[in-house]
Amino acid sequence: MANTDLKLEKATSKRSGSNGKYRExxxxxxxxxxxxxxxxxxxxxxxxxIMGFTSGGSAIAAIVGWGVLRGILKKxxxxxxxxxxxxxxxxxxxxxxxxxxxxALYIMGxxxxxxxxxxxxxxxxxxILGITFIIPLRKQMIEIxxxxxxxxxxxxxVLKTPGSGIEKARLLFIGMAVSAIxxxxxxxxxxxxxxIIPEYIDLGAxxxxxxxxxxxxxxxxxxxxxxxxTGRNGLIVLAGGILSYYIITPIVKTLGWLPSDVTGGAVSDxxxxxxxxxxxxxxxxxxxxxxxxxSMPVIIVALRSIANASKLGTGRNEELPIKxxxxxxxxAFLLLLVTxxxxxxxxxxxxxxxxxxxxxxxxxxxLLVAMSTGMTDWSPVSGLSLVSVMILLYLTNKQVPLTxxxxxxxxxxxxxxxxxxxxxKTGHLVGGIPSRQQKVELLTAWIGPIIALxxxxxxxxxxxxxxxxxxxxxxMALKSMVExxxxxxxxxxxxxxxxxxxxxxxMSGIPGLGVLVGLSMYLPMLYILPYGLGCVxxxxxxxxRGNEFITEKVxxxxxxxxxxxxxxxxxxxxxxxxxxxxx
Amino acid sequence: xxxxVGNVLLTAGLIGGAITAARIPPMWGGLAVSLAIMxxxxxxxxxxxxxxxxxxxQSGTGGVKELDALLTDAINRIxxxxxxxREEVVKELTKILEELDEFAEKAQPLRIExxxxxxxxxxxxxxxxxxxxxxWSAFADxxxxxxxxxxxxxxxxxxxxxxxxxxxxx
Numbered sequence: 001m002a003n004t005d006l007k008l009e010k011a012t013s014k015r016s017g018s019n020g021k022y023r024e025x026x027x028x029x030x031x032x033x034x035x036x037x038x039x040x041x042x043x044x045x046x047x048x049x050i051m052g053f054t055s056g057g058s059a060i061a062a063i064v065g066w067g068v069l070r071g072i073l074k075k076x077x078x079x080x081x082x083x084x085x086x087x088x089x090x091x092x093x094x095x096x097x098x099x100x101x102x103x104a105l106y107i108m109g110x111x112x113x114x115x116x117x118x119x120x121x122x123x124x125x126x127x128i129l130g131i132t133f134i135i136p137l138r139k140q141m142i143e144i145x146x147x148x149x150x151x152x153x154x155x156x157x158v159l160k161t162p163g164s165g166i167e168k169a170r171l172l173f174i175g176m177a178v179s180a181i182x183x184x185x186x187x188x189x190x191x192x193x194x195x196i197i198p199e200y201i202d203l204g205a206x207x208x209x210x211x212x213x214x215x216x217x218x219x220x221x222x223x224x225x226x227x228x229x230t231g232r233n234g235l236i237v238l239a240g241g242i243l244s245y246y247i248i249t250p251i252v253k254t255l256g257w258l259p260s261d262v263t264g265g266a267v268s269d270x271x272x273x274x275x276x277x278x279x280x281x282x283x284x285x286x287x288x289x290x291x292x293x294x295s296m297p298v299i300i301v302a303l304r305s306i307a308n309a310s311k312l313g314t315g316r317n318e319e320l321p322i323k324x325x326x327x328x329x330x331x332a333f334l335l336l337l338v339t340x341x342x343x344x345x346x347x348x349x350x351x352x353x354x355x356x357x358x359x360x361x362x363x364x365x366x367l368l369v370a371m372s373t374g375m376t377d378w379s380p381v382s383g384l385s386l387v388s389v390m391i392l393l394y395l396t397n398k399q400v401p402l403t404x405x406x407x408x409x410x411x412x413x414x415x416x417x418x419x420x421x422x423x424x425k426t427g428h429l430v431g432g433i434p435s436r437q438q439k440v441e442l443l444t445a446w447i448g449p450i451i452a453l454x455x456x457x458x459x460x461x462x463x464x465x466x467x468x469x470x471x472x473x474x475x476m477a478l479k480s481m482v483e484x485x486x487x488x489x490x491x492x493x494x495x496x497x498x499x500x501x502x503x504x505x506x507m508s509g510i511p512g513l514g515v516l517v518g519l520s521m522y523l524p525m526l527y528i529l530p531y532g533l534g535c536v537x538x539x540x541x542x543x544x545r546g547n548e549f550i551t552e553k554v555x556x557x558x559x560x561x562x563x564x565x566x567x568x569x570x571x572x573x574x575x576x577x578x579x580x581x582x583x
Numbered sequence: 584x585x586x587x588v589g590n591v592l593l594t595a596g597l598i599g600g601a602i603t604a605a606r607i608p609p610m611w612g613g614l615a616v617s618l619a620i621m622x623x624x625x626x627x628x629x630x631x632x633x634x635x636x637x638x639x640x641q642s643g644t645g646g647v648k649e650l651d652a653l654l655t656d657a658i659n660r661i662x663x664x665x666x667x668x669r670e671e672v673v674k675e676l677t678k679i680l681e682e683l684d685e686f687a688e689k690a691q692p693l694r695i696e697x698x699x700x701x702x703x704x705x706x707x708x709x710x711x712x713x714x715x716x717x718x719w720s721a722f723a724d725x726x727x728x729x730x731x732x733x734x735x736x737x738x739x740x741x742x743x744x745x746x747x748x749x750x751x752x753x
Binding site: 020022023077078079143144160162244247251252257275279295297298300301302316428429430431491497500501505511517521 | 597600602604606609614622625628632684695705709710715716717718723724733
């Protein structure tokens with residue numbers, strides 16, 4: 001062991017003479033980030049429309065960055081590689097917002113009503129808005145509230161590995177290997193091989209519990225790893241899940257609040273879909289609005305601090321100037337106003353209202369999704385999309401094409417906000433300069449929508465969308481949402497009741513409690529269980545072995561578990577593009 | 584005790600509220616009662632937390648005195664490595680950064696004293712922590728000049744944080 005440490009020491013010392021400017025934003029980092037991000041964006045757009053999955057890909061980009069910058073170019077630094085992963089994920093991140101919305105227009109045959117240029121403008125504007133809206137939130141959530149951002153923390157672990165010594169690198173790679181192998185073996189049936197490890201295990205059936213008790217657990221090491229990094233906050237999500245599934249469900253059943261034809265295994269699904277999930281969405285909203293109100297003093301401090309950064313001596317102005325935020329708000333407002341007025345033919349007053357409410361909603365939704373991913377790594381995008389569509393349908397006089405187009409702006413903005421916060425957390429942990437990270441994101445985020453929209457257009461021409469060949473599950477879900485809202489089939493009362501509860505919980509003094517409990521009701525127990533298990537293990541080890549053990553041992557393993565499975569999802573996306581895999 | 588009772592009431596209110604709100608349509612009366620229970624719980628919880636923080640500050644086992652001690656220790660240790668060889672700095676900085684994480688966790692209760700104050704302290708502290716993280720990366724990458732520059736920045740920021748903590752009257 002001592003010998004290998006010595007070798008690493010010597011390898012690092014070889015560059016110790018490199019006392020020039022510390023490499024951070026370099027042409028190599030930007031080109032590599034754009035190329036890798038474009039590759040991931042194309043792969044995940046295709047795979048997302050066929051198989052239904054996407055991924056941010058920051059950690060994989062960090063590993064590829066090391067391979068190319070240090071392995072081939074022999075000159076990469078930690079913060080330079082941070083720029084690689086930031087750019088790659090900025091390019092890739094708009095995919096989920098695009099494939100959730102734009103294909104729905106094709107499925108409904110409404111794409112001809114809108115010039116394709118609007119598709120690009122709406123999604124590119126969303127990508128840029130998501131980044132600008134979180135300028136004050138970076139200081140608030142990362143520096144003041146110190147949210148965990150598990151993916152961001154995992155990526156930082158990957159970035160720091162070459163300088164952290166052999167032991168951490170070994171743990172990271174063990175975690176990666178185990179997670180990748182388990183995922184690969186789980187996918188055997190997709191490859192035409194016999195099932196060895198299932199994707200989930202039904203503990204309820206094993207324990208002979210009544211059929212209506214849902215106790216299935218996804219065997220996902222990535223989700224377990226997320227919990228291992230999250231720790232205490234995740235325990236609240238686990239407790240909320242227990243409340244939802246094992247307290248509310250039996251009480252509701254005992255009180256006879258269910259339709260008579262809902263029996264057996266359908267009980268849990270009914271309660272989740274019609275009762276607890278809508279309540280959870282309401283709690284998320286109420287909790288985040290209360291959080292916003294409570295955080296106002298902190299946001300003011302953050303804004304002041306950003307403004308004061310330029311007055312710091314020693315040339316240490318490392319914050320993106322606040323004028324970028326104002327420019328973002330103005331751009332969002334004008335975009336929504338012009339689109340609603342020109343494309344929707346709404347009167348000026350209604351267009352103005354659409355623009356004002358739209359901007360406010362993008363800010364609140366970005367805040368909520370950033371808060372949620374910061375505390376737990378879960379991003380409630382589909383729930384927020386439902387609320388977005390509901391608001392937009394009302395604002396646009398039920399004009400479906402305009403609603404979906406504006407929905408694309410909102411979807412891309414909120415997924416971009418969450419991704420940017422994860423990247424900025426990584427940046428904080430490796431000592432990246434925030435303004436540099438934010439500038440490269442702003443410069444490159446518009447590339448993703450072009451790639452994703454081109455792939456969607458090509459798929460439409462080649463196979464059509466919404467058929468057996470290209471099921472586009474997310475877009476089909478959006479279509480169902482629109483139909484449900486138009487049919488008046490939306491549980492608004494549950495949203496309101498949940499909103500009140502979430503608001504009250506967030507006033508408790510426990511930061512983000514309303515959002516955490518809301519998330520626990522919104523997420524299926526299938527994923528809460530492995531996630532909660534990870535959190536329990538984290539807390540147990542922290543008490544038994546201390547903080548140092550968590551940082552030195554648990555963190556690298558957890559990061560490896562997350563990265564290994566994420567790498568496999570990319571591999572499967574590529575296999576789908578190559579036609580090797582098909583549902 | 585107040586905090587415990589507050590937590591119990593908050594949980595009871597949440598369970599009651601979630602059950603009554605889950606019904607189709609929600610039982611608004613039941614929800615209102617649950618919210619009242621939650622409100623009482625929140626009030627007691629916040630009171631209890633504030634008292635706890637003041638007790639800890641007086642006994643010196645937590646609160647401002649503990650934060651003061653943690654920061655002073657970190658500052659002294661950084662002072663010793665300002666001109667130390669690169670390998671030694673990386674090793675020591677790794678440990679200091681882990682301990683600073685503990686400072687951030689222990690500073691959380693300061694929120695009760697006012698979010699503006701807490702926000703100001705954490706803003707300066709985090710700037711210093713980020714500077715130290717950058718110093719770590721630069722040293723690990725072999726960029727000693729950048730490393731020393733940011734080590735010095737981090738050191739100065741922690742001293743500024745310590746002054747802000749000392750100025751607190753808890």
